Amino acid sequence: DVKVTQSSRYLVKRTGEKVFLECVQDMDHENMFWYRQDPGLGLRLIYFSYDVKMKEKGDIPEGYSVSREKKERFSLILESASTNQTSMYLCASSFGARGGNQPQHFGDGTRLSIL
Amino acid sequence: GQNIDQPTEMTATEGAIVQINCTYQTSGFNGLFWYQQHAGEAPTFLSYNVLDGLEEKGRFSSFLSRSKGYSYLLLKELQMKDSASYLCAVRRKTGANNLFFGTGTRLTVIP
Numbered sequence: 001d002v003k004v005t006q007s008s009r010y011l012v013k014r015t016g017e018k019v020f021l022e023c024v025q026d027m028d029h030e031n032m033f034w035y036r037q038d039p040g041l042g043l044r045l046i047y048f049s050y051d052v053k054m055k056e057k058g059d060i061p062e063g064y065s066v067s068r069e070k071k072e073r074f075s076l077i078l079e080s081a082s083t084n085q086t087s088m089y090l091c092a093s094s095f096g097a098r099g100g101n102q103p104q105h106f107g108d109g110t111r112l113s114i115l
Numbered sequence: 116g117q118n119i120d121q122p123t124e125m126t127a128t129e130g131a132i133v134q135i136n137c138t139y140q141t142s143g144f145n146g147l148f149w150y151q152q153h154a155g156e157a158p159t160f161l162s163y164n165v166l167d168g169l170e171e172k173g174r175f176s177s178f179l180s181r182s183k184g185y186s187y188l189l190l191k192e193l194q195m196k197d198s199a200s201y202l203c204a205v206r207r208k209t210g211a212n213n214l215f216f217g218t219g220t221r222l223t224v225i226p
Contacts, residue, residue, distance in 0.1 A: 040218060041218060042202070042217055042219055043202065044216075045214070058213075101146065101163045104148075104214060106159070108157050109157060
């Protein structure tokens with residue numbers, strides 16, 4: 001079974017802090033993704049990566065950065081947390097070159113509150 | 116750009132059949148996914164359509180019409196555990212199996 005593990009289920013941080021969200025997958029997937037999920041807005045793509053050290057902006061990258069130093073790990077960084085970044089953050093991974101029908105597998109999410 | 120429309124909420128009775136519709140506009144269609152998400156849990160993959168027609172998987176089926184920009188998810192013999200949100204997503208032509216998600220349909224199954 002594919003396992004995507006996010007380091008925290010719940011996290012509370014203060015405005016202006018630098019926040020790190022970690023995600024690890026155990027299926028040797030090439031692609032990894034970070035989303036945020038907000039009521040009425042659905043899942044929105046922040047950043048994704050298709051290979052180690054590679055990253056691409058998604059639909060809402062402002063205020064975020066990412067790091068992928070190893071294939072299995074993809075980190076989301078909030079450079080200076082703000083209250084509008086309070087949200088549920090979901091990490092996902094998928095195979096890359098094996099065809100477009102490969103589904104994304106999601107972690108359980110991190111509910112982040114910025115005070 | 117992309118746009119996906121799904122009903123926000125639906126209610127159906129245990130044992131019945133329900134159809135959840137999804138209409139989409141996208142520059143370059145490359146496949147459509149359905150996911151199920153129970154409250155407080157991760158989305159899980161249900162189905163994938165890239166060609167027109169019906170894909171059946173047990174109690175769940177998914178249909179696609181590319182010319183109409185339309186898909187539906189059909190759930191038969193509804194069970195209480197089917198109460199969840201159902202997310203429609205289109206695969207964009209660029210970007211590593213990159214998906215654009217709709218806002219989801221919250222289905223409530225009542226006895």
